[in-house]
Amino acid sequence: MIYQQVVNAINESSNIIITSHVNPDGDNIGASLALCQALLKLGKDAVFVLDDSVPELYKFLPGAEKVQKPDFLQKNSFDLLISMDCGDLERLGRVKDYIQGRKLINIDHHISNTKFGSINLVEENAAATAEIAYKLIKSMGIFIDKDIAQCVYTGIVTDTGQFQYSNTTEETHVIAAELIIAGVSPADIFNKVYQNNPKEKILLMKEALKSLDFHFNDKASCITISRSQLDSISGDELDTEGIVNLARDIASVEVAVFLKEKEPNIVKASLRSKSRVDVCAIAKEFGGGGHIRASGCTIEGTIEQAKEKILSVIQKQI
């Protein structure tokens, strides 16, 4: 029913903007590019607009070179916005300034989703938004070619931690199999996403690991990185995805935190848990959100202050 509502809204529109969250990852890029290509095949004028750059890592995905910045919305008319993989309006960045009075479809799988759309296709149990995008594209009868399949597969692989996390279901594997039938080479995607790091990314991990420490009987772990450490490796906004996993993947650890100094007194926190603690609840205390096992938030203060604040909330949950 909800899928039909989305399909109807798409059918009634011709200029469609697909958008997604800042700090992009494999799922929001993959899901958005997949849907964008599917809508182009349907004869729609579809453009993916994002208030951030596509991470270097995901530039191999078909359509990545056509992503536009929010100023595109100033200059071009459109009759429908579709937000992919975004839990709340703030995370749309500057795209948020263009949604007033617009028809907005919200397609997502975050438990913390604020249902900000005129139509909300939010499936908390979906492993990835790319999974929902796949089902939607299929339901519209659009042929899933290799390009679309690669985008969906990348979204699923990255959001399930390569099929490791508890969000991975039978359906996830069935969809993955269908994507392989559609032409995806898993080895090729894994090679591009996981065996293709710039050396600076690993040097950054080395630098960040120096700070690794443990709390609450080693049940919590924390890694931090300061602006000056980031700048010492490269002036660019480096990819820090995966650093929090180093803190999480330790036997005694239930909750792992990674704190990154984005700018003075602004700290971005990434939270992960393994089986018990709801890190979405912890992130929400700081105005963030995400999933039960993976969430994030922004905390004001120095790294030391942010660490103290977040550890005191973790202590209550652990």
Ligand code: 5GP
């Ligand atoms: P990460 O730690 O990899 O940045 O994010 C983990 C999960 O939490 C992702 O699903 C991401 O969308 C979500 N998340 C990260 N930061 C925020 C935030 O500031 N607000 C909300 N609502 N979700 C976030």
Ligand code: MN
């Ligand atoms: Mn996602």
